[in-house]
Amino acid sequence: MKFAMHSILFLAFVLFSWFQTPTFATRKSYIVYLGSHSHGREATNADWERATESHHELLGSFLGGSKEVAKEAMTYSYTRVINAFSAVMDENVAAEIKRHPKVLKVFESKQRKLHTTRSWEFLTQTDSNGVALPHSTFKRARFGADVIIANIDTGVWPESPSFSDEGMGSIPSRWKGACDVGKDPLRFRCNRKLIGARYLNKAYISSLKSWGSSSKELSQPELNTPRDYDGHGSHTLSTAGGGFVHGANMFGRLANGTASGGSPMARVAAYKVCWPDFFSLMGPGTICMDDDILAAFDMAIHDGVHVISASLGGSAAKDYLDDIFVVAAFHAYKKGIHVVASGGNSGPEPKSIVNIAPWIFTIAASTIDRDFQARVELQNGKILVGASFSRASPQGRFYPIIAGAEARRANSTIGDAKFCLLGTIDPKKVKDKILVCKTDDDEFSADRMEQGFEANQTGAAAMILGGNKAMNEMPVKHLLPAVHIKYQDFVALFAYLKSTKNPMATIHPPTDVFNLKPSPEVADFSSRGPTTFLPEILKPDITAPGVNILAAYSPAAPLTSYYNDNRQNFSYNLLSGTSMSCPHVAGVVGLLKTLHPDWSPSATKSAMMTTAKTRDSTDHPMLAETDTYDATITTKATPFEYGSGHIRPNKALDPGLVYDLTLNDYLDLLCGLYNNATELRLFYDAPYKCPHSYSVLNFNYPSITVPFLYSPVNVTRTLKNVGSPATYVARVFSPPGLTINLEPKTLKFDKVGEEKSFTLTFDVTRPGFGTAFGRIIWSDGKHFVRSPITVGGVHV
Ligand SMILES: *[C@@H]1O[C@H](CO)[C@@H](O)[C@H](O)[C@H]1NC(C)=O
Ligand SMILES: *[C@@H]1O[C@H](CO)[C@@H](O)[C@H](O)[C@H]1NC(C)=O
Ligand SMILES: *[C@@H]1O[C@H](CO)[C@@H](O)[C@H](O)[C@H]1NC(C)=O
Ligand SMILES: *[C@@H]1O[C@H](CO)[C@@H](O)[C@H](O)[C@H]1NC(C)=O
Ligand SMILES: *[C@@H]1O[C@H](CO)[C@@H](O)[C@H](O)[C@H]1NC(C)=O
Ligand SMILES: *[C@@H]1O[C@H](CO)[C@@H](O)[C@H](O)[C@H]1NC(C)=O
Numbered sequence: 001m002k003f004a005m006h007s008i009l010f011l012a013f014v015l016f017s018w019f020q021t022p023t024f025a026t027r028k029s030y031i032v033y034l035g036s037h038s039h040g041r042e043a044t045n046a047d048w049e050r051a052t053e054s055h056h057e058l059l060g061s062f063l064g065g066s067k068e069v070a071k072e073a074m075t076y077s078y079t080r081v082i083n084a085f086s087a088v089m090d091e092n093v094a095a096e097i098k099r100h101p102k103v104l105k106v107f108e109s110k111q112r113k114l115h116t117t118r119s120w121e122f123l124t125q126t127d128s129n130g131v132a133l134p135h136s137t138f139k140r141a142r143f144g145a146d147v148i149i150a151n152i153d154t155g156v157w158p159e160s161p162s163f164s165d166e167g168m169g170s171i172p173s174r175w176k177g178a179c180d181v182g183k184d185p186l187r188f189r190c191n192r193k194l195i196g197a198r199y200l201n202k203a204y205i206s207s208l209k210s211w212g213s214s215s216k217e218l219s220q221p222e223l224n225t226p227r228d229y230d231g232h233g234s235h236t237l238s239t240a241g242g243g244f245v246h247g248a249n250m251f252g253r254l255a256n257g258t259a260s261g262g263s264p265m266a267r268v269a270a271y272k273v274c275w276p277d278f279f280s281l282m283g284p285g286t287i288c289m290d291d292d293i294l295a296a297f298d299m300a301i302h303d304g305v306h307v308i309s310a311s312l313g314g315s316a317a318k319d320y321l322d323d324i325f326v327v328a329a330f331h332a333y334k335k336g337i338h339v340v341a342s343g344g345n346s347g348p349e350p351k352s353i354v355n356i357a358p359w360i361f362t363i364a365a366s367t368i369d370r371d372f373q374a375r376v377e378l379q380n381g382k383i384l385v386g387a388s389f390s391r392a393s394p395q396g397r398f399y400p401i402i403a404g405a406e407a408r409r410a411n412s413t414i415g416d417a418k419f420c421l422l423g424t425i426d427p428k429k430v431k432d433k434i435l436v437c438k439t440d441d442d443e444f445s446a447d448r449m450e451q452g453f454e455a456n457q458t459g460a461a462a463m464i465l466g467g468n469k470a471m472n473e474m475p476v477k478h479l480l481p482a483v484h485i486k487y488q489d490f491v492a493l494f495a496y497l498k499s500t501k502n503p504m505a506t507i508h509p510p511t512d513v514f515n516l517k518p519s520p521e522v523a524d525f526s527s528r529g530p531t532t533f534l535p536e537i538l539k540p541d542i543t544a545p546g547v548n549i550l551a552a553y554s555p556a557a558p559l560t561s562y563y564n565d566n567r568q569n570f571s572y573n574l575l576s577g578t579s580m581s582c583p584h585v586a587g588v589v590g591l592l593k594t595l596h597p598d599w600s601p602s603a604t605k606s607a608m609m610t611t612a613k614t615r616d617s618t619d620h621p622m623l624a625e626t627d628t629y630d631a632t633i634t635t636k637a638t639p640f641e642y643g644s645g646h647i648r649p650n651k652a653l654d655p656g657l658v659y660d661l662t663l664n665d666y667l668d669l670l671c672g673l674y675n676n677a678t679e680l681r682l683f684y685d686a687p688y689k690c691p692h693s694y695s696v697l698n699f700n701y702p703s704i705t706v707p708f709l710y711s712p713v714n715v716t717r718t719l720k721n722v723g724s725p726a727t728y729v730a731r732v733f734s735p736p737g738l739t740i741n742l743e744p745k746t747l748k749f750d751k752v753g754e755e756k757s758f759t760l761t762f763d764v765t766r767p768g769f770g771t772a773f774g775r776i777i778w779s780d781g782k783h784f785v786r787s788p789i790t791v792g793g794v795h796v
Contacts, residue, residue, distance in 0.1 A: 035083050041302060078298045079298070081331055147263055160234055168265070177195065182224040182225040197271075237261075273296050300332070340363065348627065349528065350530070364642055379503070384493060402429060474576075545581060639788040654783070723780075732774065772790075773790055774788075
């Protein structure tokens with residue numbers, strides 16, 4: 001996606017350096033990490049207070065021995081599971097604390113972003129029934145009834161019908177969470193469906209203070225409640241675990257159907273960590289601070305959730321050791337909790353994938369078969385079809401058409417007015433007309449929301465947008481009826497404008513269009529592999545629907561983030577991003593957890609990965625969208641785009657075999673990575689004996705990656721039988737340029753839980769520096785256990 005950010009970016013840099021230099025040169029927020037607490041889930045207030053006391057003591061000893069000063073500086077004392085505290089301090093104090101014998105690491109607190117940028121509103125795809133989940137699949141897994149799903153996001157709109165507790169039994173006894181409603185202005189209430197809610201805002205509030213917010217501003221009820229004023233959190237939580245809601249739609253019409261989460265009977269809990277970014281110069285946005293996120297993990301693990309869904313991320317980590325999120329996720333993993341995270345929206349750039357640790361389930365995003373289209377009817381009878389999300393339409397009434405350049409104000413240039421930039425359109429010229437605005441040329445790409453805002457505020461009746469050669473235009477929720485047309489149609493429209501004195505047109509209401517093109521396709525925005533750190537682990541892991549997903553929303557949220565005064569009272573909304581695909585997977589994990597409560601997080605992940613599909617609705621290899629300079633093209637997708645493929649929940653319930661991993665497997669991996677007891681202690685406090693030799697190639701991951709192949713290499717994997725006794729035979733699809741030899745070729749399983757190993761020997765026949773893709777499929781005739789094979793350093 002392109003934006004007209006050139007001028008704004010420049011402004012941002014100037015202002016940031018002006019504000020930041022004097023205030024923040026030395027004082028920053030740090031997380032001082034001490035490992036795990038020795039107390040378990042049965043701990044009492046007294047244990048937690050003792051932990052806080054020891055944190056005050058430790059920090060105080062670096063601040064002139066004063067516990068009072070320490071208390072003042074401390075943002076969080078994490079007391080439940082994760083032993084850590086966060087505090088604002090000088091760089092040199094942070095450097096000293098690092099040397100304290102109890103301190104394992106001092107992390108600089110960073111900010112993360114949600115993985116739907118609202119700008120993604122002009123992309124396409126999923127639906128009220130996004131993943132094709134047959135009723136029988138839901139039923140077999142009892143609608144995910146036994147799981148508790150946590151969402152780390154912008155909170156929740158508790159009154160949404162998606163969180164109704166009708167038909168739900170009593171709250172499970174393992175739940176130790178809370179409904180911490182703060183100063184909610186609208187009487188926030190949890191129920192037997194939404195069993196918990198917390199808001200973690202201390203680091204956020206502290207950052208607002210440092211930017212000069214007054215105490216009155218800071219005590220606004222909206223900043224002290226788990227209630228969702230953004231929409232993103234309600235959307236993601238309902239996608240993971242929302243109940244069935246019939247007749248959910250947008251604008252009373254679009255995407256109408258039955259909305260439901262992946263685990264419709266699951267219990268859900270919201271941990272609000274993302275807050276409005278009032279100081280963003282890029283327009284209203286949302287920030288999520290590491291200190292607040294860590295508090296959410298600490299609480300959620302203690303509270304007794306089974307699945308944590310997190311649709312947010314920072315920049316791609318260079319090393320797991322620099323990323324507190326990765327460490328927090330490992331704490332969750334150790335308690336058997338599944339952590340599912342979005343892979344980011346920085347595609348199609350290669351190596352843009354984030355949240356890549358092997359104990360995190362990393363999700364890409366793909367399209368479904370639905371689009372939203374409206375017809376523009378010119379008075380000469382010609383029809384132009386474009387993308388549209390409009391609520392209303394001129395309903396058959398014809399209006400004069402005027403191009404932005406013709407409608408310009410005296411004080412603006414033709415160059416600006418043709419894009420309908422803010423303040424460039426003369427209300428007298430466009431009143432009750434259809435305004436035509438160019439979106440892109442070779443140097444500039446306009447902000448579509450801004451264009452719609454200008455058209456609406458100058459009194460246009462409707463708007464037609466076009467001129468983008470680079471991609472299929474995606475609909476945007478404009479404030480007035482609008483259609484985004486393709487480049488060729490835009491050229492045709494101008495030919496019509498030239499051909500007649502009084503050009504007229506009408507815009508018909510948009511409709512859902514199905515079966516438009518092969519689906520799924522990997523979305524252009526979905527972040528891509530390979531990873532730069534530990535490339536032996538393929539990321540992303542899997543793809544799921546993430547384009548135009550209908551799910552619950554916050555009625556208090558603005559329709560778009562651009563113009564805040566524009567609250568729309570929407571119960572449901574269509575959003576796009578890996579933020580949307582992540583909770584689809586979290587929901588399906590809930591189904592698997594209900595059906596197979598004894599499976600490890602790794603077994604569940606393997607079940608979903610080995611049953612994923614790599615073909616689309618036309619039975620051809622799945623495609624990926626890629627933007628080039630002047631066209632949107634689709635190319636054959638690779639595992640760097642979809643990992644193991646697109647989720648198939650019904651198959652995942654019965655995978656036959658799984659590639660399981662134990663805690664020791666992960667510790668051995670960490671031994672192999674760091675070979676250093678100090679670094680290992682970040683993840684595991686107890687003594688651990690590392691193996692003498694270790695090859696990460698043999699880490700029992702459900703995908704197989706040999707990043708560098710120059711001489712023969714052996715890769716071993718172990719399969720565990722989770723189905724009935726059977727004999728499995730493998731087929732290996734080897735890419736050109738190398739040979740892959742398999743030994744043994746048959747694996748016979750006599751009972752459930754039995755494990756059998758095999759070895760693949762890779763050899764290069766034509767050396768070079770390309771990347772090649774193959775696959776191995778184990779089958780007993782009924783199950784197909786498929787792993788992608790990625791090999792680097794061969795000639796293709
Ligand atoms: C939306 O779907 C529901 C069923 O889920 C149906 O009863 C209703 O009539 C539909 N509404 C529209 C506008 O199509
Ligand atoms: C042109 O003038 C109008 C009205 O005075 C103002 O609102 C608008 O921002 C100006 N536009 C530009 C591009 O300076
Ligand atoms: C412009 O926006 C306002 C406020 O959202 C809305 O009431 C009005 O109907 C819009 N204009 C058109 C032509 O839709
Ligand atoms: C928002 O919509 C709901 C129903 O969807 C309605 O009950 C409520 O009154 C509306 N609120 C406002 C402020 O329009
Ligand atoms: C182990 O790692 C720590 C932290 O990165 C480092 O300070 C220390 O020097 C390392 N020790 C060895 C023996 O490499
Ligand atoms: C791979 O395994 C085979 C058989 O177990 C063994 O003979 C061979 O030496 C191994 N090759 C490498 C490169 O380790």
